Amino acid sequence: MIGRLFNKLANPDQVPKIFAFVIIVVLLFSLTLSFELNQNQLYPKPAPQVQIELAKKNIDISYNLAPYNRGGLPLDPNNKGIVKSQYYTPYEGWITAYLTPFSEWLRDISYHLGTTIVAHPGGILDEILYYTRGLDTILESTILFAAFTIASWVILNRTGKK
Amino acid sequence: MEERNLTIDLDLFDNIYRNLSVIWCIKMNDIVDINGLIIGHFPFVDIVPYITPFSLALVATIVTFTVFLAISNPEYRSITRFKEDVVRKETVEKKEARFRRFMTILCGVALIGVVTTGDIFNFALFVSLTGISNIGIFAGIKDTHVLDAAFQYGLVLMICSLPLFGGVALILANTGTLSLGVLGNLPSNQIINVGRTLLLIGAVGEGALAPFFATKVEMIRAKGAPFINMMHLSSLMVFTRIIELLLILG
Amino acid sequence: MDPMIDAVVPAVVPQIFINMYPVAIIIAIITAVTGLLGIILAKSDFQKILLIQVVTYAMLLIVAAVGTDLAEALILPGLVVSLAEILVVSEILISREVTRRSEKGEDPRKLKLKFNPIKMEVIKTALPVTSVVTVLYGAILTGFTGGAVAGAGILIYLFVGKLRGFSHNFWEEMVGISGVAWVLWLLGFLLYFLNPQLWLVALFMSGGGIVIKVALKLGLLGMLGREEFNN
Incomplete structure (x- = not known):
């Protein structure tokens, strides 16, 4: 009996299934717990639709970036955007308002710029991705780079036409 | 402009989390208890890798091992067949050896990240990189058994991205932070324990260990011995680090 | 607190995210269990690769449920990792099939899938x-x-x-x-x-x-x- 069980485990086919089963068990047990979100999060977002309502009232042109308006002027140390990061750094909030000229023009004529990423460097997501959590982005692209290297090597040397 | 008024109240956000020196020099209770004093840290803004005497020993091991593998040549395997009077020598082709050497070095770099990182999301990414470069070492082998085992290992990698990143996100939602320096001071609760369990499963899968991991046995039958040993080192280091991490989170 | 700053960056997470969080997590767990059951039951290897996408969606749901700018930024690395893994694993599957067929003595090139690009x-x-x-x-x-x-x-x-x-x-x-x-x-x-x-x-x-x-x-x-x- 035990021998048969071990023989089954020795088959590589079974390994992903065992992992899947263990994860299912853990997740189903965790369903009985009460999940709740901690109020004090880093980088909080305003409630949905708040900024777009303000943009429609034409209070300030920066609200046209809704829902990604975080205040501040681009690359201006005296008017930094508001970024609630983990550790303080003097250079945070510099690019939360940075736009390319084309995006600036789009922002001036429409309040739906936040829903698109057309030629849009800067903004809060780039601030997080490229500055406060820059190491994550480096790693992410390293992983993609490794995957592309493996895939292209296998295609060029094994499965592709020579 | 309206924005000028908005920047006045920045002090509101200057809570205890924001002062780097306080966190990383004095208030490292759990990390200091487990690993000893912090020798140095590299502040990449939110992500702060740190070095303790313990992780310094691990880094030294990884560097030595990776350098030895990087300068070594692939093995020559002698093959004798029944009823044949010759001993044939087999080895991997030069191009493949070069590719595997590159993947080995990448895996070593990823492991250094795994043992020094000070942020749990970053840890998850480093472990994923370890897993992918481990697969890369085996990707070029022309053997159906090895490729099948590597494929099953790849499936495990993909499944395990759920517990790894899901566990990190559960901890983030419950505590509001990802930094180990802050998490080390927080008390544990049930949700964090679920997150820890998921992290353990994820790291076990991605780091190719697991006591019943039959695929690993299949995979190390491949030829080109020295580079394959990187897999064992990565299992060992990922496992050491995940235990340390679970103790810090708890 | 000034309502103006509250509209730009609130001091704490708005109530609507807190209310939606348990619902999102339960949906994510149901999604994950569905996908994982699919992997346990699936017979063919190709089918498994497709079903793992459901598991990845569950992972993205758990991250996205936090609902902050940080969570939005974390989705990208998570997505990229799963994309990279699917790229490698499917390449290895192709390589395995090609090796298996050439071991059997068939010409692997002949068995390749027909690819008909749109003639533009x-x-x-x-x-x-x-x-x-x-x-x-x-x-x-x-x-x-x-x-x-x-x-x-x-x-x-x-x-x-x-x-x-x-x-x-x-x-x-x-x-x-x-x-x-x-x-x-x-x-x-x-x-x-x-x-x-x-x-x-x-x-x-x-x-x-x-x-x-x-x-x-x-x-x-x-x-x-x-x-x-x-x-």
Whole structure:
């Protein structure tokens, strides 16, 4: 009996299934717990639709970036955007308002710029991705780079036409 | 402009989390208890890798091992067949050896990240990189058994991205932070324990260990011995680090 | 608190996210269990790769449920990791099948899936100079967008008419250059962290690195399209 069980485990086919089963068990047990979100999060977002309502009232042109308006002027140390990061750094909030000229023009004529990423460097997501959590982005692209290297090597040397 | 008024109240956000020196020099209770004093840290803004005497020993091991593998040549395997009077020598082709050497070095770099990182999301990414470069070492082998085992290992990698990143996100939602320096001071609760369990499963899968991991046995039958040993080192280091991490989170 | 600041960056997470969080987590767990059960029950290996996407969606749901800017930024690495893994694993599956068939003595090339690209008149008749213009424009744009535009230029070059001047080895070397470009991008990042005063140099290093990298990746795809199927 035990021998048969071990023989089954020795088959590589079974390994992903065992992992899947263990994860299912853990997740189903965790369903009985009460999940709740901690109020004090880093980088909080305003409630949905708040900024777009303000943009429609034409209070300030920066609200046209809704829902990604975080205040501040681009690359201006005296008017930094508001970024609630983990550790303080003097250079945070510099690019939360940075736009390319084309995006600036789009922002001036429409309040739906936040829903698109057309030629849009800067903004809060780039601030997080490229500055406060820059190491994550480096790693992410390293992983993609490794995957592309493996895939292209296998295609060029094994499965592709020579 | 309206924005000028908005920047006045920045002090509101200057809570205890924001002062780097306080966190990383004095208030490292759990990390200091487990690993000893912090020798140095590299502040990449939110992500702060740190070095303790313990992780310094691990880094030294990884560097030595990776350098030895990087300068070594692939093995020559002698093959004798029944009823044949010759001993044939087999080895991997030069191009493949070069590719595997590159993947080995990448895996070593990823492991250094795994043992020094000070942020749990970053840890998850480093472990994923370890897993992918481990697969890369085996990707070029022309053997159906090895490729099948590597494929099953790849499936495990993909499944395990759920517990790894899901566990990190559960901890983030419950505590509001990802930094180990802050998490080390927080008390544990049930949700964090679920997150820890998921992290353990994820790291076990991605780091190719697991006591019943039959695929690993299949995979190390491949030829080109020295580079394959990187897999064992990565299992060992990922496992050491995940235990340390679970103790810090708890 | 000033309602104006509350609309830009609130001090605490708004109530609506807190109310939605348990619902989102329960949905994510149901999704994950569905996908994982599929993996346990699935028979074919190809089917398993497809079903794992459901598991990945569950992972993205758990991350997205936090509902902050940070969570939004964390989704991208999570997505990229799963994409990279699916790329590698499917390549290994193809390699395994090819090896298995050549071991059996069959010609693996004959058993390859038929690929019938859409016959578009515009691809055959477009001016090759379009690709030059696109590559130049991409180089001016820099960054990820620029890389995509320049890569589209290389694709046009590969699709229009015959391949001229560049051999198989040339493209293989290009893959290596892509790695060098990636290192350039990384160095730009490091410079930005170590000395933020030099942000302009760092920006140009990163932008230039990524434009080469992304463009060459697209070029590689186009080359594979020609090499394997268009004969």
